[in-house]
Amino acid sequence: NAGVTQTPKFRILKIGQSMTLQCAQDMNHNYMYWYRQDPGMGLKLIYYSVGAGITDKGEVPNGYNVSRSTTEDFPLRLELAAPSQTSVYFCASSPDRARELFFGEGSRLTVL
């Protein structure tokens, strides 16, 4: 099992550009999450999903969109990138509610 796979690992964007961070898990987990971690800071929940077709906002959803068309994939879309979105993004999955989160290796995004 690869676990949770995130791509790309690094990306530099210009202000106003858009991109999609990919997240895939091969553990058949229903619950998936996107977090951002600013330098020296904690993990802030952006969006989460409890199954295919079901998503909900977290603590900091503005500027982002998600979709969950399959159990395996949970992409995060950034529209009109801003410098404030410079961060490390972690995708995580869990087999059920209130269980251990399995994190991907993270995607480091810089917006210039």
Added chain:
Amino acid sequence: GENVEQHPSTLSVQEGDSAVIKCTYSDSASNYFPWYKQELGKRPQLIIDIRSNVGEKKDQRIAVTLNKTAKHFSLHITETQPEDSAVYFCAASRTTSGTYKYIFGTGTRLKVLA
């Protein structure tokens, strides 16, 4: 809304001493409280967790205690070693209906001095 506060933000201890990190949560329906360790440049990984039907749980040198009445829980690391140096995050979640957000505290940077 849900909130998890974590203290202290940094903690330095001498090797062999104990370290304690404390968290408080706001959602009284929270019933799952995990702790994650994040080494520099790595992903967070679960080190121990506790559910609300248990007051304390131990795993070798680490333990977690929960006070449901006060809505706080703590991580205890005994006989600290240099490899314990990392950032530790607490979190709170719930199994009951409603929001299934998994909210993290702000993190504690632990430095174990040799």
